[in-house]
Amino acid sequence: MKKKITIGLVEDQLLFRNGIHAILSGWEDLEVIYESGDGYSVIESLQKSARIPDVMLVDLSLPPNGDKPYSGEQLTIDLADCFPEVKVLILSAHQDEKFIARLIEIGAHGYLVKDSDPVEVYQAITTVYEKGAYINHMTLMAIQRNIGKRTQSILQPTSDLTSRELEVLGLVCQQYTAEEIGEKLFISVKTVNGHRANLLLKTGSRNVAGLVMYALRNELVKF
Amino acid sequence: MKKKITIGLVEDQLLFRNGIHAILSGWEDLEVIYESGDGYSVIESLQKSARIPDVMLVDLSLPPNGDKPYSGEQLTIDLADCFPEVKVLILSAHQDEKFIARLIEIGAHGYLVKDSDPVEVYQAITTVYEKGAYINHMTLMAIQRNIGKRTQSILQPTSDLTSRELEVLGLVCQQYTAEEIGEKLFISVKTVNGHRANLLLKTGSRNVAGLVMYALRNELVKF
DNA sequence: CCAAAAGCAAGTATAAATACCTGTATAAAA
DNA sequence: TTTTATACAGGTATTTATACTTGCTTTTGG
Numbered sequence: 001m002k003k004k005i006t007i008g009l010v011e012d013q014l015l016f017r018n019g020i021h022a023i024l025s026g027w028e029d030l031e032v033i034y035e036s037g038d039g040y041s042v043i044e045s046l047q048k049s050a051r052i053p054d055v056m057l058v059d060l061s062l063p064p065n066g067d068k069p070y071s072g073e074q075l076t077i078d079l080a081d082c083f084p085e086v087k088v089l090i091l092s093a094h095q096d097e098k099f100i101a102r103l104i105e106i107g108a109h110g111y112l113v114k115d116s117d118p119v120e121v122y123q124a125i126t127t128v129y130e131k132g133a134y135i136n137h138m139t140l141m142a143i144q145r146n147i148g149k150r151t152q153s154i155l156q157p158t159s160d161l162t163s164r165e166l167e168v169l170g171l172v173c174q175q176y177t178a179e180e181i182g183e184k185l186f187i188s189v190k191t192v193n194g195h196r197a198n199l200l201l202k203t204g205s206r207n208v209a210g211l212v213m214y215a216l217r218n219e220l221v222k223f
Numbered sequence: 224m225k226k227k228i229t230i231g232l233v234e235d236q237l238l239f240r241n242g243i244h245a246i247l248s249g250w251e252d253l254e255v256i257y258e259s260g261d262g263y264s265v266i267e268s269l270q271k272s273a274r275i276p277d278v279m280l281v282d283l284s285l286p287p288n289g290d291k292p293y294s295g296e297q298l299t300i301d302l303a304d305c306f307p308e309v310k311v312l313i314l315s316a317h318q319d320e321k322f323i324a325r326l327i328e329i330g331a332h333g334y335l336v337k338d339s340d341p342v343e344v345y346q347a348i349t350t351v352y353e354k355g356a357y358i359n360h361m362t363l364m365a366i367q368r369n370i371g372k373r374t375q376s377i378l379q380p381t382s383d384l385t386s387r388e389l390e391v392l393g394l395v396c397q398q399y400t401a402e403e404i405g406e407k408l409f410i411s412v413k414t415v416n417g418h419r420a421n422l423l424l425k426t427g428s429r430n431v432a433g434l435v436m437y438a439l440r441n442e443l444v445k446f
Numbered sequence: 447c448c449a450a451a452a453g454c455a456a457g458t459a460t461a462a463a464t465a466c467c468t469g470t471a472t473a474a475a476a
Numbered sequence: 477t478t479t480t481a482t483a484c485a486g487g488t489a490t491t492t493a494t495a496c497t498t499g500c501t502t503t504t505g506g
Contacts, residue, residue, distance in 0.1 A: 012338070013316065013337040013338055014337075014338045014339060014340060014341075015239075015242070015243065015246075015314075015337045015338065015339055015341065015344065016238075016239050016242060016337060018242065018246055018340075018341050019238070019239060019241065019242015019243050019245060019246055020238065020242050021242075022242060022245035022246050022248075022249070023238075023241055023242055023245050025245075026245070091238075093236065114236040114237070114238045114239060115235070115236050115237045115238065116237060116238055117237060117241075118237075118238065118241050121238065172432055173432055173436065174432070175428065175429040175430055175432045175433045175436075177429075177430070205398065206398040206400075207398055207400070207431065208430065208431045208432045208435075209395055209396055209397070209398045209431050209432075209434075209435050210398045211432075212431075212432050212435040212436060212439075213396065213398075213435060213439075216435075216436075216439055
């Protein structure tokens with residue numbers, strides 16, 4: 001009997017994870033042996049595990065746990081570091097060239113959008129297992145167009161904001177003016193503006209528009 | 224033989240849709256008889272179809288097609304209008320109380336987060352089919368806390384923005400000041416501010432923070 | 447224990463955004 | 477044609493945000 005390709009799934013949405021599991025179970029030469037809903041525990045639990053998956057399907061947008069985000073990007077880096085023999089296939093909702101190039105650069109072996117056909121997922125898994133890479137047309141184009149350019153981390157270097165700053169940032173995103181924020185937090189408008197200034201500095205933004213974009217990108221506020 | 228509950232799936236991400244299909248196929252009393260990747264065609268194709276699903280699973284965040292958005296919210300309204308006998312179960316990535324209350328109000332028969340257990344999905348389907356509603360604890364709390372409050376449309380009443388306004392909005396989100404936008408578009412700062420004022424009015428925002436949130440929510444600008 | 451660093455609060459001056467208003471050109475409706 | 481509506485451009489006055497600076501307090505590291 002031919003050896004089955006062992007799969008690991010890292011995806012926060014339980015339904016989606018179960019769905020992929022169900023789909024993959026339709027192929028006899030695949031076997032899902034590991035699942036996780038977040039990125040934190042993956043490295044640790046794999047190190048304790050006796051069976052290391054051949055291929056890991058990793059969701060790009062894993063949710064942060066409390067304050068500390070642990071993205072699919074970070075997991076890819078850590079997997080490449082701790083388990084270089086494991087092939088990493090990124091699953092992403094979006095088809096953004098910068099993301100693709102970035103992820104390939106840091107160690108992913110393939111990139112699939114969540115809009116893919118299940119057959120393509122199967123092909124990607126077998127190809128990445130046999131050949132060590134699965135680069136489809138979209139991915140290739142993205143790589144080609146971004147070779148030479150310095151790629152950008154998706155989560156920008158997590159400029160650590162203080163709790164007070166996070167509080168102010170949240171209220172800014174909810175369209176409160178500095179004065180209203182002051183009232184809510186029982187501090188002077190001037191102080192609020194001080195925090196705003198620090199936020200602009202730390203996030204590298206020019207104005208509130210930048211702050212909101214930053215907050216949403218880093219999932220610091222609800223959509 | 225007992226009649227199977229017929230299911231319709233409306234979900235843009237192909238993998239996710241196939242995954243749910245695969246999961247639901249595990250229950251013998253369920254049968255998926257309709258699938259769609261967008262909201263547009265649903266009403267029309269159902270009207271032509273001989274078999275109308277008993278239960279429709281609808282993704283809340285269906286993508287816009289070109290300029291015209293057709294959200295799960297709109298589809299819920301239209302389904303309640305054209306097929307009142309069909310039970311609508313909303314699938315959402317987020318657990319936002321305002322969304323939940325709003326959807327129940329406009330005709331949804333249940334609300335599930337994508338983080339749900341497959342068993343819960345099955346229970347929701349059978350319950351909504353037999354009892355006409357599936358309200359779990361989370362949903363009930365959301366309803367209770369929002370009774371009396373006027374609920375807010377998720378896609379706010381699709382304020383159709385002019386091309387010029389969209390242009391300005393995009394630049395606002397990119398952190399350009401009114402003056403810079405004026406230079407880019409070869410118009411006066413005053414004019415730019417005029418467009419901004421209209422944007423604030425149309426989107427129901429108080430300031431740029433609101434504009435950025437609106438733009439991102441409606442996918443008018445890149446993340 | 448003391449010095450350095452950093453969070454928090456607050457003030458002044460300037461730049462920018464927001465509210466409110468007017469006019470013109472264009473296109474659809476009466 | 478005349479009316480009506482609206483996208484677009486521009487203006488003035490006011491409010492709000494941003495830049496820069498200062499002092500107080502807590503925390504950190506030598």
